[in-house]
Amino acid sequence: MRIATRRAAGLDEGGWTDELRSEVEEYFDKLASDWHTRTSPGRTAIVADALDRGLSAMNPELGLAVEVGSGTGAYSHLLSGYFARVMAVDLSSEMLKRAPTGPAYRVLADGARLPLRDGAASAIALINAFLFPAEVARVLSARGVLLWVNSSGEQTPIHLSVDELVARLGGDWTGMSSRAGEGLWCAIRRNER
Ligand SMILES: C[S@@+](CC[C@H](N)C(=O)[O-])C[C@H]1O[C@@H](n2cnc3c(N)ncnc32)[C@H](O)[C@@H]1O
Structure with a gap:
């Protein structure tokens, strides 16, 4: 996963x-039936903290949030508590099959090619998920x-340091x-600007 993470982000060749x-799709399809065992109150609290303190500090528009690599949807309900709409995207149909039907819209797609127009998203959430820098930059709104x-x-x-993340996004963040x-x-x- 480390290699795939770095290749997706453009940090390694390939x-x-x-x-x-x-390969990644097949890997996560196989893990999907047990994925619920990886959730816990502690892990949920981490995402809740990111939303609570991180979002309030950034004061974003609260339109569409896109959760890329949403898995079985364990955190989509937290996002929907902040944003008007949540689109939860995953490459693995087996993961999506196990996700609740709401409150997020579930979409089978590759985060490297999101089915969204430029600047459509108030927020993109990557929770243990790959960074596709060009697609994040394209889909986020100006204040996203x-x-x-x-x-x-x-x-x-699937880890990158914050420095690596910002470096791959390019520009001033x-x-x-x-x-x-x-x-x-x-x-x-x-x-x-
Ligand atoms: C480590 S899991 C994280 C799932 C969930 N966010 C969580 O934290 O429990 C990574 C998820 O990203 C999905 N994924 C991998 N590559 C993807 C891609 N290119 N586009 C969208 N989803 C992808 C996998 O199918 C998997 O569900």
Whole structure:
């Protein structure tokens, strides 16, 4: 997962190819039936903290939030408590099958090619999920907020440091980062010109 994380983000050579996408899809399809065992009150509290403190610090528009790599949807309800609409995107049909039908709209898609127009999202949430920098930059609105959560901090299989995250996004970003329990998170947005 570390290699795939870095290739998706453009940090390592190879990039996000059709072959890698198929491997990742198959990998998570196989894990889907047990994925609920990876949720816990502690992990939920990390996401709740990121939303509570991170979002309030960023003061975003509260229109559409896009949760990329939403898995079985354990955190979608938390996002829907803040945003008017939540679109939860995942590559794995087996993960999506196990997610609740609401309150988020569930979409089978690749986070590298989101079915959204430019600037459509008030926020993008990546909770233990791959960063596709160009797609995040394209889909976020001018004041849009990127929420990045690693539930097991640096031990998270899909982990990037905040410095790596910002470097790959390019341009000028501002925000806050914090630790919560075993996790770490950051909430950032582009600096206004
Ligand atoms: C580590 S799991 C995290 C799931 C959930 N966010 C959580 O924290 O429990 C990563 C999720 O991202 C999905 N995923 C992997 N590559 C993706 C891609 N290119 N586009 C959308 N989802 C992807 C996987 O299918 C999986 O459900």
